[in-house]
């Protein structure tokens with residue numbers, strides 16, 4: 001399905017283990033399957049090449065140079081993403097990997113275009129530092145640094161904004177992506193068994209309705225006992241706030257037919273953007 005406003009998205013809910021080469025092969029196979037099934041835009045989950053653990057991030061980190069510098073030996077994850085986007089002719093939102101740059105490590109999403117170029121990268125802006133006593137304590141800032149950019153890229157169908165996991169909790173970031181023209185927001189993410197059931201779907205539906213656009217969130221599959229337990233439930237939500245595609249917590253590929261005209265219609269019918277009281281409040285980049 002492909003027209004001015006219609007395309008197919010696929011979210012690859014991958015199992016992730018401690019062998020990077022195996023993780024890359026698994027991701028490659030899922031992306032190939034998604035493309036065979038007609039997906040035009042494919043997403044990987046947060047942290048798909050490394051265990052989701054602060055101690056693993058520096059160990060699994062790779063540099064992410066510009067397209068011409070990417071090679072298989074030094075940048076195997078990004079190499080796979082760029083070369084597969086090109087051979088399959090798809091837009092690939094490469095989940096996230098730990099990125100090393102100038103002695104710092106970031107949680108970074110690489111976006112590849114169908115010509116194999118690195119269109120943009122998003123460094124997670126809001127680090128996941130939380131403490132819910134007796135349930136979950138996580139402190140990404142122990143080993144990660146935060147990005148400071150709002151990320152939106154062009155496709156033939158619409159502009160797509162990218163955030164990573166915890167970024168979805170900050171409505172301002174999504175609003176800034178909408179203001180930059182996005183009609184679809186994609187969040188690779190790895191919620192957990194405490195916040196997942198409570199907030200994963202709610203936040204996607206909230207961001208979709210308050211910005212009148214599509215939202216997709218791609219999780220890893222649930223791991224074995226002992227490691228980080230991802231909530232799974234990768235899903236796609238329409239501008240009206242309906243969950244149009246989802247899954248449970250095992251390995252899966254979630255497909256959805258997107259029609260951006262649904263976002264346009266919602267914006268015409270309920271014209272909140274025009275009705276916003278910009279005379280009494282405003283949102284701006286600093």
Ligand SMILES: O=C(O)CCC(=O)C(=O)O
Pocket residue numbers: 046127128164165166167169189190191192195196199
């Ligand atoms: O916001 C949450 O509850 C989970 C966030 C998370 O797991 C992450 O940012 O990696």
